[in-house]
Amino acid sequence: MFISREDISRLTIQRMVLYHSVLKLMQEEGITVCISKELGRRTGISPHLIRKDLAYFGGFGTKGVGYETDYLFRRIEEILGYDTSWNTVLVGLDMPTVVPVMCYSRLWPEAIKIVAIIDLGKKNQGMAVHNLGLTIEPIENIKDIICSRKITIGILAVPPSYAQKTANQLIRAGIKGIVNFSSFPIFAPEDIAITQVNMTSMFSQLTFDLKHVATNGSCS
Amino acid sequence: MFISREDISRLTIQRMVLYHSVLKLMQEEGITVCISKELGRRTGISPHLIRKDLAYFGGFGTKGVGYETDYLFRRIEEILGYDTSWNTVLVGLDMPTVVPVMCYSRLWPEAIKIVAIIDLGKKNQGMAVHNLGLTIEPIENIKDIICSRKITIGILAVPPSYAQKTANQLIRAGIKGIVNFSSFPIFAPEDIAITQVNMTSMFSQLTFDLKHVATNGSCS
Incomplete structure (x- = not known):
């Protein structure tokens, strides 16, 4: 179909x-x-x-x-698309959204299979992430990592000011879809699937509503 | 305004x-x-x-x-509404989305201040959550907890089949807004602000697009 x-x-x-x-x-x-x-x-x-x-x-x-x-x-x-296993690279360790992966990989659906972790900084290189059975690798190896492990999805968890540059590197290396956890939007060619996830934005609708819509207290 | x-x-x-x-x-x-x-x-x-x-x-x-x-x-x-501090109760520990709170509380915006943690099960009661300086409390105390600590927001992280029942308990106890991390939608009176967060759903648009939209391989 x-x-x-x-x-x-x-x-x-x-x-x-x-x-x-x-x-x-x-x-x-x-x-x-x-x-x-x-x-x-x-x-x-x-x-x-x-x-x-x-x-x-x-x-x-x-x-x-x-x-x-x-x-x-x-x-x-x-x-x-849950019946397929999607090989995925996690890029960036600075965002709090990445912590659950390190602690507990069930945050994503089972179909998302993390097969590589990349960090932009030098200090975590080579560190083992035991629950995933992976070691942290440098961004310089991105093309080889994506091609050799048949990776289609990148989870972007870098600081906002690095988001677009890193997305460009992933796209040049052959990635097909990006889940962007950084709070900045990224731009990509039309044939690249992009999902923006902004945790702050999810809370903002609520705090906006609570601030601007009058409610009556119910503790008495 | x-x-x-x-x-x-x-x-x-x-x-x-x-x-x-x-x-x-x-x-x-x-x-x-x-x-x-x-x-x-x-x-x-x-x-x-x-x-x-x-x-x-x-x-x-x-x-x-x-x-x-x-x-x-x-x-x-x-x-x-980020200039206000919103006292918040975290309800439920079973969901992976809660792990970052236990590890690292910066997942939410700074304005969201977690002042209570409730678990439905018995086994974690009284356990200390050191990075938040809180202990886990039972749902039976919800009304007292919400009123005495001036809590307006509840973060719902219970298994899907408990979501509506627990939301009802929070609303009866005086909560004004709920961020629902369970994968089931919850229903509430109009004056209660609700935000649904479904992590699986965010990945689904991507896996759907990748499955159904033809892309050309770029590894050669």
């Missing part, structure tokens, strides 16, 4: 991720068949929109019967 | 966060006056839209001269 990037909105993908989470829970609960109404109840998305989303990718259910939970789960994994 | 939540789009807030990051870097570089063209060059946002965003909040610049960097930075901090 080939789908052009433009055909599918970001919101559709986000909803698919949600269906995936809910279906996983339903599997754990031993529910073998699910109907769009139940998916709707658990996700807050209208059953009509759920049927439309799923029909877009080929319609996996039987009218009046519903969807087979396992089958739908596997199909969504395929659609989202 | 009172601004209704409906007046300001999420995208405006996200752009304000970006201006904030860029202005911080400009301050560090010793740039005392900045023009919208330079802000535009660094953020990728059109200077026209930047002027429009800033004018919306009151117009901080002088025509033909630009904005005073320090002043604009401080005004944006005020607008985003």
